[in-house]
Amino acid sequence: MSVLLFTIIVLAGAFLAGLVGSLTGLGGGVIIIPLLTLGLGVDIHYAIGASIISVIATSSGSAAAYVKEGITNIRIGMFLEIATTVSAIIGAVVTVFIDPGYIAVIFGLILLFSAAMMVRKKIDRSDNDTSGKLALFLKLNGTYPTEDGVKKYAVHNVLGGFLMMFIAGIISGLLGIGSGALKVIAMDNIMRIPFKVSTTTSNFMMGVTAAASAIVYLHRGQIDPGIAMPVTIGVLVGATIGSKILVRTKTDKLKVVFAVVVTFLALQMIYNGLAGRL
């Protein structure tokens, strides 16, 4: 395949990934890794390097919009980044020693999980009950603006959330994805942070986490300019347009359709991984 054709295909795919990703809340890597490996026969290690770049791009791009609204809890983000940066680097160091087939299988399983998380009904478990000593000591409890004024919330089970974030970071470094679905579990279900705060804070952290493993990938030669270029531009343009559409569209149906697509991609990745074709 010629460089020009390859660039155009990846650019179009990355644009779609960014667009759908920002509409459904699923990261770009979910589409980019299958596109590169299954579609274009790219080695999964290059695909991982390209995907992590798309994670940083979308995270920083949308975090710029979110922080201005003042709902990101920077303290929660900073504290949990201790776990995610350390574990992301561990994941990024280990990934090259793992058989590509196994990586594909793990990726497929995470995709299935993310698809399920996307369509499930979300329950906001946040409250302002007295929380643990650790949350108080770390000053994690915060406030966020709602329609009826500023609302307070308390953070629960800090240690549990921290451990879950450690796992999310390992997966992120291993596969080059943001592992947003795992971060949501840590923040919404374990620490019981309100959605408005957890979504933006998780997105905010994703950039730093991805940067930590991206540096390892870069040094190892996994980030190739010929792939990174169309991925960065495509994802950023797609995500920007997506976030503009998002304001005036209902995404419920789209999420179901996308969950089906992701499930299909996941099964493909697992099948090809087990068959040793990646």
Add this chain to the structure above:
Amino acid sequence: MIKDSKNFFADKDVQVILGTLLRVGVISSMSVVFVGGLIYLFSNYLGIVDYEKFNPGKSGLSSINAIFSGLKRVDGSAIIQFGTLLLIFTPILRVVFSVFSFLIERDYLYVLIGLFVLCVILFSLSNKLAG
């Protein structure tokens, strides 16, 4: 209560600056990648892509020094890679900025936490991990 609201607004100022910082980082890195991409395509568009097997030495642009020396030759791939570096450094700069803002707020615990995160990233930058 007064203390609470004061903190809330101080944080808000910081967040507005942070948001701008992230935006500037993303836009400038994308512009660099775009320019590099044009040069890369112009000189390579008929070439054949070969990504079937991972080859660590292929691009020759896997260290910051290599990228900078490529920039001097106005090499398209090196310019793209430099843009990628800018993108990687955007969230890292965000941590540096947060450390300063916590220092101004005299929240030393979070200054320490931020510095720890920076150390982890610096350790990763030291290039002993790629293996």
